[in-house]
Amino acid sequence: MNPRPSYLRQWIEDFKTLMMSVLTFAFLAIFFMVFTNKLAAQSHSTAESGSSSDIRPDFNRDGYADLVIGAPGERFGDANAAGAVTILYGDPDQTPKESTFLHQSMPYIPDTDEYRDHFGARSTFGDFNGDGFDDLVVSAPKEDIGSIIDTGQIWIFAGSSTGLAETAKVFHQGALDSSGGNETGDKWGSMLSVGDFNGDGYEDLVVAAPEKDKDGKTDVGKISILYGSSSGLSANESHDIDQETKGIPDGGEENDKWGSALASGDFNNDGFSDLAVGAPGEKYGQFPEAGAVTLLYGSPSGITTANSYRLHQNIPFVPDRNEAYDHWGGVLTSGDFNNDGFTDLAVGAPNESSGKKKQTGAVTVMFGSEQGIRITGSSRLHQGSFDVPGRNEQGDRWGSVLISGDFNGDTFEDLAIGAPAESLDSVQRAGAVTILFGNSKGISGRGSISIDQNTDGFQIGAEPADHWGDALEALDMNGDGKSELVVAASGESLGTQFDTGLLTLFWGTETGISPNFFLTLDQDTMNVPNENKTLDYWGRLGTTSQLDLERPPWGLTTTTGINTVVLA
Numbered sequence: 001m002n003p004r005p006s007y008l009r010q011w012i013e014d015f016k017t018l019m020m021s022v023l024t025f026a027f028l029a030i031f032f033m034v035f036t037n038k039l040a041a042q043s044h045s046t047a048e049s050g051s052s053s054d055i056r057p058d059f060n061r062d063g064y065a066d067l068v069i070g071a072p073g074e075r076f077g078d079a080n081a082a083g084a085v086t087i088l089y090g091d092p093d094q095t096p097k098e099s100t101f102l103h104q105s106m107p108y109i110p111d112t113d114e115y116r117d118h119f120g121a122r123s124t125f126g127d128f129n130g131d132g133f134d135d136l137v138v139s140a141p142k143e144d145i146g147s148i149i150d151t152g153q154i155w156i157f158a159g160s161s162t163g164l165a166e167t168a169k170v171f172h173q174g175a176l177d178s179s180g181g182n183e184t185g186d187k188w189g190s191m192l193s194v195g196d197f198n199g200d201g202y203e204d205l206v207v208a209a210p211e212k213d214k215d216g217k218t219d220v221g222k223i224s225i226l227y228g229s230s231s232g233l234s235a236n237e238s239h240d241i242d243q244e245t246k247g248i249p250d251g252g253e254e255n256d257k258w259g260s261a262l263a264s265g266d267f268n269n270d271g272f273s274d275l276a277v278g279a280p281g282e283k284y285g286q287f288p289e290a291g292a293v294t295l296l297y298g299s300p301s302g303i304t305t306a307n308s309y310r311l312h313q314n315i316p317f318v319p320d321r322n323e324a325y326d327h328w329g330g331v332l333t334s335g336d337f338n339n340d341g342f343t344d345l346a347v348g349a350p351n352e353s354s355g356k357k358k359q360t361g362a363v364t365v366m367f368g369s370e371q372g373i374r375i376t377g378s379s380r381l382h383q384g385s386f387d388v389p390g391r392n393e394q395g396d397r398w399g400s401v402l403i404s405g406d407f408n409g410d411t412f413e414d415l416a417i418g419a420p421a422e423s424l425d426s427v428q429r430a431g432a433v434t435i436l437f438g439n440s441k442g443i444s445g446r447g448s449i450s451i452d453q454n455t456d457g458f459q460i461g462a463e464p465a466d467h468w469g470d471a472l473e474a475l476d477m478n479g480d481g482k483s484e485l486v487v488a489a490s491g492e493s494l495g496t497q498f499d500t501g502l503l504t505l506f507w508g509t510e511t512g513i514s515p516n517f518f519l520t521l522d523q524d525t526m527n528v529p530n531e532n533k534t535l536d537y538w539g540r541l542g543t544t545s546q547l548d549l550e551r552p553p554w555g556l557t558t559t560t561g562i563n564t565v566v567l568a
Helices: 006-049
Strands: 067-071 084-088 099-102 122-126 135-140 153-157 169-171 191-195 204-209 222-227 234-241 261-265 274-279 292-297 304-311 331-335 344-349 362-367 374-381 401-405 414-419 432-439 442-451 471-475 484-489 502-509 512-521
Touching (some): 084 135, 122 191, 122 204, 261 344, 274 331, 344 401, 362 442, 401 471, 414 471, 432 484
Parallel strands (some): 261 331
Antiparallel strands (some): 135 153, 191 204, 274 292, 331 344, 414 432, 432 442, 471 484, 502 512
């Protein structure tokens, strides 16, 4: 056989080389698409679930989460309980070095410090203008507008490369197109939540007024939604929803307090944030204040009442049953506890009773799915549950405070549960916190721990009426991919100053939260602005704080010898 001509051999070699290049390119393209799609899905899930691995809130975008601390009792001159906010910026060295201090009488901040405004009672964050810097929301639910008492107001502070701007935009109900205006006792801003409800890339804000009256009925409740844009939040695109809005199950009733708790997340993983609204005062039959939760879903037009539905403890597959004064839904938080890409919901019932023991407390966990929150597979946890530390005791109110975060960095979000009314032997209302860890099946008691101020390794000394755990926060302040847990005792007395407030910051580790790795902070700590003063109540964290605790309890004398009851 004659050998192939040289030009034919060269053509065959060139063809082989070309085909290998094509195949290699195709393989790399497929690999890149799969990898980026997986990465995008993970990123979307993390952002929606509120995982601390997102390093938020990050007001200066330096890669470290920043801590916001309210002191609603802060006094300025004769203005008792005017309120103030401290921001401690995250740092890889685990020691805050930079801070910002805000109150209403500062230049460029609208309004002035006034008696009982409670500026800083609630706070939250979101990137409302899409510039990559988180913005801060601060509420004063008892702000007066003109002669209208306790109507409420919020301030928006923009983030920047240097931190928070000391100027602010102000919103109240009288400035919203959709609102009926400011009314006495609304306490608009009593609860806040953030999510991208219309999926446009700008985060939106929900502001609740659970004590809003309607049609002669008191404390019915409502929420207002303000949508983000390239210029930030706008009053022009806002709208209100209450239980009389078309599509909402049930109707507005006296003392429902709809909006007392809020939690957002993408429960059905469709790319739009959804909203859970708690109504702890909801009555069922002969059971007053049993409690309920309404689920509202996001859409291209924002929060919609279509397909909304209501949850309560008498629905099949929801554990337990409706009982008087359970206040189920009085506390909410969200997180992806089983890491399946769907945000899950934790519902607190701090007044739940166990047998003859009153107000022991319980938490219900329900999981997200393609259809939204599903009630099958729900679990109910309390201090008598398997592997959960502690025991049910009357008046503990376990579940009064909830927060989610990934404390061990395993990508499953965990749940921290505050019981600020927990007594430790003879130390009344000293407070305690339980940490339950997430896994592929959700939240369970396996490996859970309980910490109080007398715990070995921690042991800073529990005192009566400290209410340790009356607020919680989870955030990654040192950028290591694990959430820190911040525990407040805003009723802590220090030296001769009573009810001044104290924070304990536990560092996240590969094994979770440990009582051996912590830092305590108060207003006399280096690099923390201001100073400890009586009745500051420094330690309001985000939206988790219990605002109605009596400190100290009736008839209890503090270690400073002062016997008083102050409603913060």
